[in-house]
Amino acid sequence: MVQSGGSPGHGARSRGLFRTLRAGAAVTAVALVASGCGLLGGSDDADAGSSTGPVEKATVRVAIIPSTDMAPLWVAKTQGYFTEQGIEVEFVTKGGGGDVITSLLGGDVDFAFASYPLLVQAQQKGRGATNIKVVADASAAKPDTTAVVVAKNSPLRSPADLQGKKIAVTSTGSMADLAVLAGMKAAKADTAGIQWQQMKFPDMLPKLGTGEIDAAFLVEPFLSIAQAQLGVWTVFQPMTGRLEGIALNGYAALEKTTQQYPKTVAAFQRGVEKAHREAATRSGDDAVRQALIQNANVKPEIGPVLHLPDYPITTDVTRLQRVPDLLKEFGLIAEPFDIKPMVLATPAG
Template sequence: MKQKLTLLVLLFTLLVSACSPAQPTETITLKVAILPILDVLPMVVAQQEGLFTKNGVNVEFIPVGSAPERDQLISAGQADGMVNELASVMFLNQDQIQVQAVRFARTATADQALFRILAAKDSGIQTAADLKGVPVGVSQATVIEYLTERLLQAEGLSADEIQTVAIPKIPDRLALLGSGELKAAMLPEPFSTLAAQQGATVVLDDTLRPEYSFSLITFRKAVIDQHPQAVRAFLAAIEEAVALINADPQKYSGLMVDQKMVPAPLAESFKVPTYPLKGVPTQAQFDDTLAWVKEKGYLNKDFAYTDCVNGSLLP
């Protein structure tokens, strides 16, 4: 009798458990380090429009003032994701595979530049040929230095004719170019537009070779491995945000200004750019960047494409 009673209690417990609603899955919070740059506008739009919540993920932004600060947070595990570039992914992975790029953030196109090489107002520099032996201000070991060299090489300059000078901070580069102390500089948008507005001459831009110019959304590999659904949800929200921006860009011009993604003098005139749909760098783009960082002596290591790029989480 006692055994039958125990069995009945067990069956009743199982029946109640089966009929009870499933406990909701815990919503993951992803911490994303963001610089005040145009590349993060889709993230900010996704947050403002409730798209992260809609897709089942919480996102917390951690504002940072520089790329080194961003990278330190990632390495310390205090941030989960960021916008960076392929060379940066490789540098972070040099000792162990810490991060993977999961989506393009921005890309140059044949009619939309991300970066421009500009010459100072009274420098007399008009063409790429005029830049032979002229130091071009760049941030060293970044996409800016990489792109400067690739664009000038594409215009026929040899390695010994291409000179660069390290000026890491964009405001410093802009100021030195404006004063004429620096004859040429590579600047990202919207600062290249501001420099041109102030009298600098656009010599080259990446619309000529857009395959070299892009930024990335990157997450720590530990986060990708442990919470792939959260990263997928994040990217699904980004895809929706990009669609909203591209359909009605000026709707978000105020947000772009409020987030200090454009300098004050351009607040009224600078247009919201077009953002790329889902995608990741190709094997060829990866191989060229790896060849460059090794050629420059910044790294002495080979990576597999899949060490650094993971397109499997795209919606």
């Protein structure tokens, strides 16, 4: 609104200024689209984005455990999302979470895909000697993506039946046993006598069939595979109720990596963000399922029926804090833990 009392040429000058600003905004908008910033979360420029300059390290190594939780990373690599940011990614496949943490702490990899319980415990155990940073969130829990299962002919049918039994998990002190403990507590079942059996997911299926283990905590795609091949019985689904939406896994780096290679880390973050944004689309969801068929030995008939987790766009500290709070509740860590200092800020698009 033009107030009264202005000079006779004030309205004309204001309209001229408005046209100039509007034209400038249009040019800026075109420039932003051309640079790839905004919703896609990254630059199409091969030197890692004009706002940050060239990356310090052109090739990075990422320790992974093949699973639905990190599947967008395969898509990001094949679709060139990391190449757009000026980096090439090499995947180093590990059999379990402990191997991933060992590789990260030993400096064998630049980034590690790991469960938050393992990251929290490694950070707390280091007491500042080794500082880990969460550079990007990887996955969050949804119902149907995990289950505690038994063989179809097993007499075990409820959480109470699992008291004192042999339950297979990929590693103890992880989201696997934490989820089992939380689910059994919710059902008022005694967890004190559980006999944890640590093994890789592929090894759990035959051992369920032979009776060497009583139950197994499975995630996708192994859950759908077990249902198709063994007709397993689901005792309970842990990622419901208080655990629904809880942070599961993240991508981490050592603090010295984030300090020595900040532009490289930012480029990795932008590549992950773009992959997660795309995974939320119909075509992106199809690409994630195809990546699991190609990289995780998922049969083509299993891919379409997999239950996928959430792939967060941002790293929500409040949601991540639920993990150390649960660890403390179940005695997996001795002291309260504030996860906020571990989380590295995500660069602007």
